[in-house]
Amino acid sequence: MAGKHFNTSGPSPSKAPVSRARRQAPTTSIPYGINSAGANPYTSSSNTNAPRPHKGKRIALIVVGVLLALIVVCGVSGFMLYSSAQRVMADAQIVMDTGSGMTERLKQGDSQGLAQDAQTIADATGRMNDEVSSPLWTVASFMPVVGGDVRAAVELVGVLDDVSSGAIVPITNDLASADIGKLIDNGAINVNAISTLATSVSNASPVIEQACIDVEAIGPTNIPQVTELVNTAKTACSSIDTGIDAFNKIAPYLPQMLGANGQTRNYLLMAENNVELRATGGGPGSWGVLSVTDGKMSLGQFVSSGTLPNGETLPISTEEDTLFKAGTSSHFGSVSIDSFMTPDFVRAAQMSRDIWASTYGNGQQVDGVIAIDPVFLQSVLALTGGTTLPDGTQVNGDNAAQVLMHDVYWNYPVDQQDAIFSAVASSAFSQVFGDIGGADITGLLTAMQEGIEQGRVLIWFANPDEEAVAESLGASGELPTDPAIPVAGIYLNNYSYSKIDWYLDMQTQVGQPVDNSDGSRSYQITVTLSNTMTAEEEATAPQYVSGYATAKRSVGDMVFRLYLYAPAGGSISDQSISGGDLSLQDASHNGLQVSFGQLRLLPGETCTVTYTVTTSPEAAGADLALRVTPTAQNNGSNGASPVATTA
Numbered sequence: 001m002a003g004k005h006f007n008t009s010g011p012s013p014s015k016a017p018v019s020r021a022r023r024q025a026p027t028t029s030i031p032y033g034i035n036s037a038g039a040n041p042y043t044s045s046s047n048t049n050a051p052r053p054h055k056g057k058r059i060a061l062i063v064v065g066v067l068l069a070l071i072v073v074c075g076v077s078g079f080m081l082y083s084s085a086q087r088v089m090a091d092a093q094i095v096m097d098t099g100s101g102m103t104e105r106l107k108q109g110d111s112q113g114l115a116q117d118a119q120t121i122a123d124a125t126g127r128m129n130d131e132v133s134s135p136l137w138t139v140a141s142f143m144p145v146v147g148g149d150v151r152a153a154v155e156l157v158g159v160l161d162d163v164s165s166g167a168i169v170p171i172t173n174d175l176a177s178a179d180i181g182k183l184i185d186n187g188a189i190n191v192n193a194i195s196t197l198a199t200s201v202s203n204a205s206p207v208i209e210q211a212c213i214d215v216e217a218i219g220p221t222n223i224p225q226v227t228e229l230v231n232t233a234k235t236a237c238s239s240i241d242t243g244i245d246a247f248n249k250i251a252p253y254l255p256q257m258l259g260a261n262g263q264t265r266n267y268l269l270m271a272e273n274n275v276e277l278r279a280t281g282g283g284p285g286s287w288g289v290l291s292v293t294d295g296k297m298s299l300g301q302f303v304s305s306g307t308l309p310n311g312e313t314l315p316i317s318t319e320e321d322t323l324f325k326a327g328t329s330s331h332f333g334s335v336s337i338d339s340f341m342t343p344d345f346v347r348a349a350q351m352s353r354d355i356w357a358s359t360y361g362n363g364q365q366v367d368g369v370i371a372i373d374p375v376f377l378q379s380v381l382a383l384t385g386g387t388t389l390p391d392g393t394q395v396n397g398d399n400a401a402q403v404l405m406h407d408v409y410w411n412y413p414v415d416q417q418d419a420i421f422s423a424v425a426s427s428a429f430s431q432v433f434g435d436i437g438g439a440d441i442t443g444l445l446t447a448m449q450e451g452i453e454q455g456r457v458l459i460w461f462a463n464p465d466e467e468a469v470a471e472s473l474g475a476s477g478e479l480p481t482d483p484a485i486p487v488a489g490i491y492l493n494n495y496s497y498s499k500i501d502w503y504l505d506m507q508t509q510v511g512q513p514v515d516n517s518d519g520s521r522s523y524q525i526t527v528t529l530s531n532t533m534t535a536e537e538e539a540t541a542p543q544y545v546s547g548y549a550t551a552k553r554s555v556g557d558m559v560f561r562l563y564l565y566a567p568a569g570g571s572i573s574d575q576s577i578s579g580g581d582l583s584l585q586d587a588s589h590n591g592l593q594v595s596f597g598q599l600r601l602l603p604g605e606t607c608t609v610t611y612t613v614t615t616s617p618e619a620a621g622a623d624l625a626l627r628v629t630p631t632a633q634n635n636g637s638n639g640a641s642p643v644a645t646t647a
Contacts, residue, residue, distance in 0.1 A: 084131050088157070091124040091131075095160075098124070109193075115169075115176035122164040129161035149226040152218050156233065159211050166207035174200040189295035191260045198251030205244050212237035250469045257466060259292040265367045266291050268349075268356055270336075271302070271425040272373040272456075274632040275405045275499040278340035279491035279563065280348055280477060281455060281630050282373050285337060286422040287356065288429075289364065302426035304418045305337040306359035314351055319589050323563070323596060328495050329549070343491045343563065343627070344590065345371070345477025346467075349460035368461040373630065374404040376451040377428055383443045387427040395424055405632050409499045414544045454635040455627065479590050480627075483569030483616035489627045490527050495598070496559035498547025502632050503533040503603075504558065510626055519617040520570070523624050528608045529580070531558050531601040538603050556603035564609070566593040567624065569616025580607025 098120045105114045131137070132154045141150045174196055184190065215237050221227045259265045267290045272282030288302035308314070313334040316325070324332040324341040332338045336359075339351040349369035356366060381387075382397025389395065395403050408420050451457035458477040461467040470476040480487035490508055494501055511524040533541075538556035546555045562582065566572045572595050575584055581600040588594055601607060615624060 084134065084136060088128050088131050091128045094124040095121050095128075109190075111172070111175040115172040118164070118169045118172040122161075122169050125157070125161040125164040128157050132157045145222055148219055149221045149223045152221050152226050152230050155214065155218050156229070159214055159233075163207060163211050167204035167211075171197070171200040171204055188297070189258055189292075191255050191258050191295045194254050194258065194295075195260075198247070198254060201244075202248050202251060205248060208240060208244055212241050246473055249472045253463075253466050253469055256463075257292075257461075258295045260294060262294060264291055264293045266364055267368045267370050268353060268366050269299070269429065270352060270369060270371040271377075271421075271429075272340070272371055273405060273421065273499070274373050274375070274630060275409075275502045276337075276497075277492045277494040277501045277504070277560070277629060277631065278338070279343035279493055279629055280340045280345050280371065280458060282340075282632075283337040283494070284340055284352070284371060285418060286425045287336065287352075288426060289366070290370070290429075299426070299430055302422040302429075303360060304422055305335060306355050307331070307336075308334045308355055308358050312358070314354055319587065322587055323561075323589060323594065324493065328561075329497070330493075330495070340371075341493050343477075343489055343565065343629075344479040345458045346460055346479075348477075349458075353462075367463070368459065368466070370460075371458040372451065373456045374401040375454075375630070375632075375635075376447065376456040377401075377404070377425075379447040379451070380444065381428060383447065387424075387430070389420070389424065389427070395428060400428060401632070405499075406502050409542060409545050414542070417544060455630040456635075479565075479592065481568050481591065483567070483618040484620065484622065485625075486521075486567035486570060486615035486619045486622055487625045487627060488523075488525065488567050488570075488613045489563070489565030490525075491563040491565065491627075491629045492631075493561045493563075494547075494559070495561055496547035496549040496552055496557070498549070498558075499545045500533070500541075500547060500556070500558055502545075503531055503537070503556075504601075504631050504633065505530040505532050506628070506631055506634050508626065508628055510624060513624065515621070516614070516617075519620055520615050521619065521621065521624065522612055522614045524610060525564075525613055525626070526608060526610045527562075527564075528606060529560075529562075529599070529601060530606040531556065531603050533603040535603065551598070551600065553600065554602060558599075558601040560599045560601075561596055562599045562609070564595040564611060565589070565627075566613060567615050567619070568592060569618055571614045573612045573614065575609065575611040578608045578610075580605055582607055582609070 098117050102114060102117050105111075105117065137150065137154055141147050141154065143150065175193070215230075215233045218230050218234075221230055255261075256263070257265060269288055269290045270284035271286040272278075272280075273285045274282035276283040276285070278284075283305075285305055286302050287305065289300040291298050291300065311334075316333045320332065320342065324330055324338075330338050330341060332341050333351070334355075336352050336355045339355065340348045342348050349371075352369055353366045357364075378397055378400035380397075381395070381400050386394055386396025386400075393403065393407075404421060404424055408417055408424070412420050448457060452473060452475045455477070457475060459470045459473075459475040460477075461470055467476065471478065479489075492504075492506070507528045509526045511526075513521040513523055515521055533556045538546075538554070541555055546552070547559075549559050551559045562584075564572055564575075564584075568591065570593070572593055575595060577584070582597055584595045584597040586593070586595055595611070599607060613624065615622070
């Protein structure tokens with residue numbers, strides 16, 4: 001789904017120009033694939049991996065192509081320029097060859113070799129920059145038609161030089177001086193290494209930020225290959241800028257989060273199951289504690305969801321009772337799997353912590369709650385390797401979601417299903433944490449970023465400073481309260497107490513905004529929900545899959561509560577319903593207008609709801625973002641662009 005991430009980070013820090021003797025143009029060498037030693041933990045793999053040779057070759061070939069045209073026009077000068085370009089190409093090859101092994105050096109803790117490679121790259125980029133700074137290149141930059149392309153090539157070479165010398169070399173030198181060893185060794189995260197890296201990246205941030213400014217300032221080009229390369233660099237820099245902001249926010253708290261100085265941190269790890277939907281994602285059918293001391297992780301036994309003893313219940317508000325409990329068999333406030341019925345993950349996490357403390361905690365302090373679902377788990381297993389069930393079933397990066405959300409319930413006896421789910425989740429998590437040092441770190445960070453964007457990873461910390469980090473990363477799952485940042489929500493709770501939501505297809509679309517005279521904006525939103533279960537599947541479905549709710553009209557009937565949340569200070573109006581069995585009523589939740597009601601869908605049936613969302617005038621023309629419950633088949637969202645379809 002295309003979309004913006006509505007709360008990934010706060011405002012970017014001020015980007016003061018970086019003083020350099022050679023030129024005003026650094027960037028993160030993104031077009032060339034140079035990895036700045038982990039400087040961007042929340043960008044895509046295409047932005048942070050070790051160098052991609054085809055990118056560097058394209059730069060050199062583009063330069064040569066431009067110069068071939070110049071030879072015809074400029075004769076001897078053009079030939080001299082061509083010779084200069086050959087020298088640039090030779091140094092570009094050195095950069096590519098040297099950079100190809102830097103990621104592996106970082107993983108292996110070869111900080112001395114890393115620093116040597118960084119210096120080799122810096123020397124090569126310095127020579128490249130000297131070449132393109134010559135009068136020949138300056139003259140070529142004023143040639144008709146291709147002059148802009150020459151200037152773009154010169155700028156990108158200079159950017160690579162600036163980042164190599166101003167960011168990559170200082171970062172790797174800091175790592176070498178500290179002699180920190182591997183970032184991850186024997187399943188433990190090297191806290192000292194992380195601290196050193198965080199400080200070094202923070203110091204190098206101004207260079208990287210200035211680089212993005214310079215890349216963004218590159219003017220129009222005519223040669224398609226040059227244009228493509230410049231556009232790629234600009235897109236990459238946007239991600240880098242966001243990533244640097246996020247990293248600098250989280251870096252000061254990483255050591256304490258990882259149990260530095262012998263302290264132990266305990267995080268309640270909750271395995272969501274998206275075939276029994278809850279507003280935050282899936283019902284947490286299994287949970288266990290991940291403990292971290294000085295970066296060393298240990299995973300406790302996973303157990304099924306807990307229930308408060310002796311009929312106890314946590315205090316809940318009148319609004320919560322109306323939305324999530326009244327008129328249903330919900331155990332919101334007393335059973336952990338139902339604590340996720342609220343779309344406010346902060347509230348859900350705190351309730352889960354309290355239920356854990358009363359059922360399994362034995363006085364253990366819980367410092368945070370992390371909820372992840374099988375779709376995210378599958379993406380991680382694709383990087384760390386799979387696991388094997390006692391019956392020989394392989395659970396890996398190709399099938400984890402299906403095994404956990406479908407096969408368990410169709411292939412095993414009812415009295416074993418919850419235990420098998422817990423065993424699979426525990427084994428998979430053990431594989432992830434046990435082999436994290438051998439995984440592709442860039443890939444893991446990319447999977448984490450995508451999981452957060454899709455609503456499949458949610459994090460709450462008891463420490464307010466650490467919780468602010470979760471908010472800045474977009475992982476807190478809190479209900480929006482700022483009218484200036486409009487966020488609407490579409491959430492589902494399964495009230496058939498089944499595992500039937502494997503067959504739910506949910507699509508959402510946000511229309512173009514209409515500007516109102518008071519400064520607010522109105523959007524038409526459409527949500528389409530379909531029950532895709534076939535007649536054959538309905539005829540053979542185990543009862544644990546179909547559920548036990550008395551409101552069900554047939555084995556394959558789905559029973560939900562659908563919740564439409566208005567943005568803070570905004571409203572919902574003009575609801576229109578087509579298909580399905582749904583009626584809506586008005587309510588409120590933490591100051592937000594809510595339209596909700598019971599939805600039933602028979603196999604093959606589709607319900608479409610269209611309505612208008614109007615933002616607060618305080619939003620002042622800001623785009624509407626959309627949060628959506630992630631399902632087994634469709635990604636959720638922590639934010640969507642004004643015209644977007646979630647799939």
